[in-house]
Amino acid sequence: MKILVLPGDGIGKEVTASAIEVLKTLVPDLELDYGLIGGSAYDETGSPLPKETIEKIKKSDAVLLGAVGGNKWDKLDHTLRPEAGLLGLRSHMQVFANLRPVKIFKSLIGSSTLKEDVIEGVDLMIVRELTGGLYFGKPKGIETKGAIKRGFNTLEYTTPEIERVAKIAFDLAQKRNKKLCSVDKANVLESSRLWRETVEEVAKAYPDVELSHMYVDNCAMQLIRNPKQFDVILTENMFGDILSDEASMITGSLGMLPSGSLGEGKGLYEPVHGSAPDIAGTGKANPIGAILSAAMMLKYSFNKADEAARIEQAVDKVLSRGIRTPDMTAGAKEVVGTEAMTKHIIDEVKKK
Ligand code: NAD
Numbered sequence: 001m002k003i004l005v006l007p008g009d010g011i012g013k014e015v016t017a018s019a020i021e022v023l024k025t026l027v028p029d030l031e032l033d034y035g036l037i038g039g040s041a042y043d044e045t046g047s048p049l050p051k052e053t054i055e056k057i058k059k060s061d062a063v064l065l066g067a068v069g070g071n072k073w074d075k076l077d078h079t080l081r082p083e084a085g086l087l088g089l090r091s092h093m094q095v096f097a098n099l100r101p102v103k104i105f106k107s108l109i110g111s112s113t114l115k116e117d118v119i120e121g122v123d124l125m126i127v128r129e130l131t132g133g134l135y136f137g138k139p140k141g142i143e144t145k146g147a148i149k150r151g152f153n154t155l156e157y158t159t160p161e162i163e164r165v166a167k168i169a170f171d172l173a174q175k176r177n178k179k180l181c182s183v184d185k186a187n188v189l190e191s192s193r194l195w196r197e198t199v200e201e202v203a204k205a206y207p208d209v210e211l212s213h214m215y216v217d218n219c220a221m222q223l224i225r226n227p228k229q230f231d232v233i234l235t236e237n238m239f240g241d242i243l244s245d246e247a248s249m250i251t252g253s254l255g256m257l258p259s260g261s262l263g264e265g266k267g268l269y270e271p272v273h274g275s276a277p278d279i280a281g282t283g284k285a286n287p288i289g290a291i292l293s294a295a296m297m298l299k300y301s302f303n304k305a306d307e308a309a310r311i312e313q314a315v316d317k318v319l320s321r322g323i324r325t326p327d328m329t330a331g332a333k334e335v336v337g338t339e340a341m342t343k344h345i346i347d348e349v350k351k352k
Helices: 013-025 038-044 051-058 082-093 108-111 158-175 190-203 214-223 237-251 288-300 303-321 338-351
Strands: 002-008 031-034 062-067 097-103 121-131 141-145 146-154 179-184 210-215 232-235 256-263 267-271
Touching: 002 013, 002 038, 002 051, 002 237, 013 256, 038 082, 051 214, 051 256, 062 082, 062 108, 062 288, 082 267, 097 237, 097 267, 097 288, 097 338, 108 303, 121 158, 121 237, 141 214, 158 179, 158 190, 158 237, 179 190, 179 237, 190 210, 210 214, 214 232, 214 237, 232 237, 256 288, 288 303, 288 338, 303 338
Parallel strands: 002 031, 002 062, 062 267, 121 232, 179 210, 179 232
Antiparallel strands: 097 121, 097 256, 141 146, 256 267
């Protein structure tokens, strides 16, 4: 099992170190390699995604990423900014399906801004298309005509792009509660009309999965009104970007949330949060999002669902004892830093 670790910037370095410590406890044959990405890669090599990193991906089975970005690099040309490294990585690895589980840990119910009866038992999975749509469509740019500037992007999807991500979502729904809600804006957008038609076609191969469609504006509302109605949500890139951040708040803290991105080749796993420059280096970062991302890696890239479940249960146990990092202090009995939280989780994993 060869993993390429890309710690990135800010707390990315701290939380990936935690995730690797937890993995080492469970996987004896773990082989690790490390590479550069983001602002730290730019500082060392002049590129946010150096060639050496691309080479290292070829030799690995899966990639674990921390986070990229920071004020220091905000003024660079957009092609050199840390985020360009991240988009380049996703595009290079052709990880077109981003999986974001939103599951509420019982002990964290008090940390959410939503009412307990609304969120208790929420367990949904957002599948976001990751390598197409508005973020990648061409033409794009800002042009100047006389005194007027025009900014433009292109929103387009092809049937193969929709089919491949839909299949991943249907496969997941089949293993879960067999419900899939496809989210679009088919009342206004042509790309959404094709999205809906294509998802309907893919659904024919999954008669046991109940398919529904929802407009994105309604979905934004339903996620807050009654998130328990959802099992798997499938949507395009930009809608998924927005809806998954909204859904993340159901669970209380951004620092808790993992993600995995799948394609036809290797998987890319990363916590949902950014590099948190405001707390980087203070030892306060919540490592759970990264640790749960490592658990997703075990499950989806290495078929080790039991080991993944052990990590999830260990996190649950530690949280139920009232141990918390400073980003989620509601109901805390003991507030600890990154290292101590990691150690508590490792101790629980070892107990099983
Ligand atoms: P952020 O996620 O880094 O931080 C938002 C807030 O949440 C901050 O107050 C931060 O302290 C807190 N937070 C985030 N993760 C935490 C954790 N694990 N534990 C405790 N607290 C945590 O988002 P931002 O502040 O908007 O962005 C900071 C930088 O990160 C920017 O450069 C941005 O572009 C980048 N970013 C990168 C990614 C990524 O690499 N995938 C994602 C989002 C933002």
